[in-house]
Amino acid sequence: MGMASSVYYSAEQVRQLNVDGRPSPRHEVVHGELLVTPAPSLRHQRIALGLYRALASFLDAHPTLGLEALAAPVDVMLAHDSMVEPDVVVFHREESARHEGRYLSDLVLAVEVFSPSSTRQDRFAKRPLYQAKGITCWLVDPERSLLEVWYPGATFPLTETTELRWHPDGAEAELVVDLTALFAAQ
Numbered sequence: 001m002g003m004a005s006s007v008y009y010s011a012e013q014v015r016q017l018n019v020d021g022r023p024s025p026r027h028e029v030v031h032g033e034l035l036v037t038p039a040p041s042l043r044h045q046r047i048a049l050g051l052y053r054a055l056a057s058f059l060d061a062h063p064t065l066g067l068e069a070l071a072a073p074v075d076v077m078l079a080h081d082s083m084v085e086p087d088v089v090v091f092h093r094e095e096s097a098r099h100e101g102r103y104l105s106d107l108v109l110a111v112e113v114f115s116p117s118s119t120r121q122d123r124f125a126k127r128p129l130y131q132a133k134g135i136t137c138w139l140v141d142p143e144r145s146l147l148e149v150w151y152p153g154a155t156f157p158l159t160e161t162t163e164l165r166w167h168p169d170g171a172e173a174e175l176v177v178d179l180t181a182l183f184a185a186q
Contacts, residue, residue, distance in 0.1 A: 011083035046185035048087040075103035
Protein backbone atom coordinates (compact mmCIF):
# COMPACT_ATOMS: atom_id res chain seq x y z
CA MET A 1 0.00 0.00 0.00
CA GLY A 2 1.49 3.30 -1.08
CA MET A 3 1.40 6.46 0.91
CA ALA A 4 0.36 9.74 -0.71
CA SER A 5 3.22 12.16 -0.75
CA SER A 6 2.60 15.83 -0.23
CA VAL A 7 4.88 18.65 -1.22
CA TYR A 8 5.74 21.37 1.28
CA TYR A 9 5.85 24.65 -0.62
CA SER A 10 7.74 27.78 0.31
CA ALA A 11 6.32 31.21 -0.40
CA GLU A 12 9.09 31.82 -2.95
CA GLN A 13 8.22 28.60 -4.84
CA VAL A 14 4.61 29.76 -5.08
CA ARG A 15 5.68 33.25 -6.18
CA GLN A 16 7.39 31.53 -9.13
CA LEU A 17 4.10 29.84 -10.06
CA ASN A 18 2.45 33.26 -10.29
CA VAL A 19 4.94 34.84 -12.73
CA ASP A 20 3.40 33.35 -15.87
CA GLY A 21 1.27 36.46 -16.42
CA ARG A 22 -2.04 34.64 -16.34
CA PRO A 23 -4.66 36.00 -13.92
CA SER A 24 -6.08 32.59 -13.08
CA PRO A 25 -5.84 30.35 -11.17
CA ARG A 26 -4.78 32.02 -7.95
CA HIS A 27 -1.86 30.30 -6.21
CA GLU A 28 -1.33 30.82 -2.48
CA VAL A 29 0.44 28.91 0.28
CA VAL A 30 -0.37 28.73 3.99
CA HIS A 31 2.07 26.88 6.24
CA GLY A 32 3.44 24.99 3.24
CA GLU A 33 0.04 23.91 1.85
CA LEU A 34 -0.58 24.99 -1.74
CA LEU A 35 -3.99 26.62 -2.22
CA VAL A 36 -5.25 26.95 -5.81
CA THR A 37 -8.54 28.63 -6.65
CA PRO A 38 -10.15 29.66 -9.94
CA ALA A 39 -10.77 33.27 -10.90
CA PRO A 40 -13.62 34.77 -8.84
CA SER A 41 -17.12 35.53 -10.11
CA LEU A 42 -18.13 38.98 -11.33
CA ARG A 43 -20.23 39.55 -8.18
CA HIS A 44 -17.21 38.66 -6.04
CA GLN A 45 -15.11 41.14 -8.02
CA ARG A 46 -17.72 43.90 -7.73
CA ILE A 47 -17.97 43.49 -3.95
CA ALA A 48 -14.18 43.47 -3.55
CA LEU A 49 -13.88 46.51 -5.81
CA GLY A 50 -16.60 48.33 -3.84
CA LEU A 51 -14.71 47.76 -0.58
CA TYR A 52 -11.44 48.78 -2.22
CA ARG A 53 -12.98 52.02 -3.50
CA ALA A 54 -14.43 52.86 -0.09
CA LEU A 55 -11.12 52.16 1.65
CA ALA A 56 -9.00 53.98 -0.95
CA SER A 57 -11.26 57.04 -0.90
CA PHE A 58 -11.21 57.15 2.91
CA LEU A 59 -7.42 56.77 3.07
CA ASP A 60 -6.88 59.39 0.36
CA ALA A 61 -8.97 61.79 2.47
CA HIS A 62 -6.79 61.01 5.52
CA PRO A 63 -3.19 61.12 4.19
CA THR A 64 -1.66 61.64 7.63
CA LEU A 65 -2.50 58.01 8.45
CA GLY A 66 0.16 56.91 5.95
CA LEU A 67 -2.02 54.01 4.83
CA GLU A 68 -2.75 52.73 1.34
CA ALA A 69 -5.27 50.25 -0.05
CA LEU A 70 -4.69 47.87 -2.96
CA ALA A 71 -6.95 45.34 -4.65
CA ALA A 72 -5.84 41.89 -5.80
CA PRO A 73 -3.63 40.73 -7.23
CA VAL A 74 -0.99 41.55 -4.64
CA ASP A 75 1.31 39.00 -3.01
CA VAL A 76 1.48 39.12 0.78
CA MET A 77 4.31 37.04 2.24
CA LEU A 78 3.65 36.41 5.94
CA ALA A 79 6.27 33.70 6.54
CA HIS A 80 8.75 31.64 4.52
CA ASP A 81 5.94 29.10 4.00
CA SER A 82 2.93 31.44 3.81
CA MET A 83 2.11 33.74 0.91
CA VAL A 84 -1.48 34.83 0.30
CA GLU A 85 -3.37 37.10 -2.06
CA PRO A 86 -6.23 38.83 -0.23
CA ASP A 87 -8.93 40.50 -2.31
CA VAL A 88 -8.13 43.89 -0.73
CA VAL A 89 -5.31 44.98 1.59
CA VAL A 90 -4.50 48.04 3.67
CA PHE A 91 -0.86 48.64 4.60
CA HIS A 92 1.52 51.42 5.62
CA ARG A 93 2.84 53.26 2.54
CA GLU A 94 6.48 52.75 3.52
CA GLU A 95 5.86 48.98 3.55
CA SER A 96 5.66 48.90 -0.26
CA ALA A 97 9.36 49.78 -0.55
CA ARG A 98 10.55 47.15 1.92
CA HIS A 99 10.73 44.32 -0.61
CA GLU A 100 11.46 46.37 -3.75
CA GLY A 101 7.72 46.45 -4.46
CA ARG A 102 7.60 42.69 -5.17
CA TYR A 103 5.30 41.83 -2.28
CA LEU A 104 3.94 43.08 1.04
CA SER A 105 4.57 41.51 4.43
CA ASP A 106 3.04 43.81 7.04
CA LEU A 107 -0.68 44.51 6.66
CA VAL A 108 -3.11 46.54 8.75
CA LEU A 109 -6.21 44.95 7.16
CA ALA A 110 -6.90 41.97 4.89
CA VAL A 111 -10.24 41.53 3.12
CA GLU A 112 -11.35 38.15 1.80
CA VAL A 113 -14.55 37.84 -0.23
CA PHE A 114 -15.86 34.28 -0.18
CA SER A 115 -16.29 32.28 -3.37
CA PRO A 116 -17.63 28.73 -3.38
CA SER A 117 -14.11 27.46 -4.07
CA SER A 118 -12.35 29.63 -1.46
CA THR A 119 -14.60 29.81 1.62
CA ARG A 120 -12.90 26.98 3.55
CA GLN A 121 -9.43 28.33 2.82
CA ASP A 122 -10.38 31.93 3.60
CA ARG A 123 -12.05 31.00 6.89
CA PHE A 124 -9.92 28.17 8.26
CA ALA A 125 -6.45 28.66 6.77
CA LYS A 126 -5.98 32.33 5.95
CA ARG A 127 -8.07 34.02 8.67
CA PRO A 128 -6.15 32.38 11.57
CA LEU A 129 -2.89 33.25 9.82
CA TYR A 130 -3.90 36.92 9.60
CA GLN A 131 -4.92 36.95 13.26
CA ALA A 132 -1.66 35.31 14.34
CA LYS A 133 0.25 38.02 12.46
CA GLY A 134 -1.72 40.82 14.20
CA ILE A 135 -3.80 41.68 11.12
CA THR A 136 -7.48 42.59 11.27
CA CYS A 137 -9.45 40.55 8.75
CA TRP A 138 -12.81 41.14 7.08
CA LEU A 139 -14.48 38.00 5.77
CA VAL A 140 -17.22 38.86 3.31
CA ASP A 141 -19.99 36.35 2.60
CA PRO A 142 -21.93 37.49 -0.50
CA GLU A 143 -24.37 34.57 -0.30
CA ARG A 144 -25.48 35.52 3.22
CA SER A 145 -24.97 39.29 2.73
CA LEU A 146 -22.79 39.67 5.77
CA LEU A 147 -19.32 40.76 6.72
CA GLU A 148 -17.36 39.34 9.65
CA VAL A 149 -14.76 41.51 11.36
CA TRP A 150 -12.01 39.40 12.94
CA TYR A 151 -9.56 41.21 15.20
CA PRO A 152 -6.24 39.65 16.24
CA GLY A 153 -6.83 37.42 19.24
CA ALA A 154 -10.62 37.31 18.79
CA THR A 155 -12.37 33.98 19.25
CA PHE A 156 -15.51 35.12 17.46
CA PRO A 157 -16.13 37.82 14.87
CA LEU A 158 -18.29 40.91 14.93
CA THR A 159 -20.95 40.32 12.28
CA GLU A 160 -22.27 43.22 10.22
CA THR A 161 -25.14 43.08 7.73
CA THR A 162 -26.24 46.66 7.08
CA GLU A 163 -23.36 48.99 7.94
CA LEU A 164 -19.63 48.57 8.50
CA ARG A 165 -17.66 51.07 10.58
CA TRP A 166 -13.86 51.12 10.56
CA HIS A 167 -11.80 53.54 12.63
CA PRO A 168 -8.08 52.99 12.09
CA ASP A 169 -5.64 54.16 14.75
CA GLY A 170 -4.94 57.88 14.42
CA ALA A 171 -7.93 58.67 12.22
CA GLU A 172 -10.11 61.66 13.10
CA ALA A 173 -13.15 60.07 11.49
CA GLU A 174 -14.32 56.59 10.72
CA LEU A 175 -15.11 54.89 7.44
CA VAL A 176 -18.77 53.94 7.08
CA VAL A 177 -19.71 51.42 4.38
CA ASP A 178 -23.33 50.78 3.40
CA LEU A 179 -23.30 46.98 3.23
CA THR A 180 -26.85 46.79 1.89
CA ALA A 181 -25.75 48.72 -1.20
CA LEU A 182 -22.51 46.77 -1.43
CA PHE A 183 -24.30 43.42 -1.43
CA ALA A 184 -26.80 44.65 -4.01
CA ALA A 185 -23.91 44.60 -6.52
CA GLN A 186 -24.77 41.95 -9.07
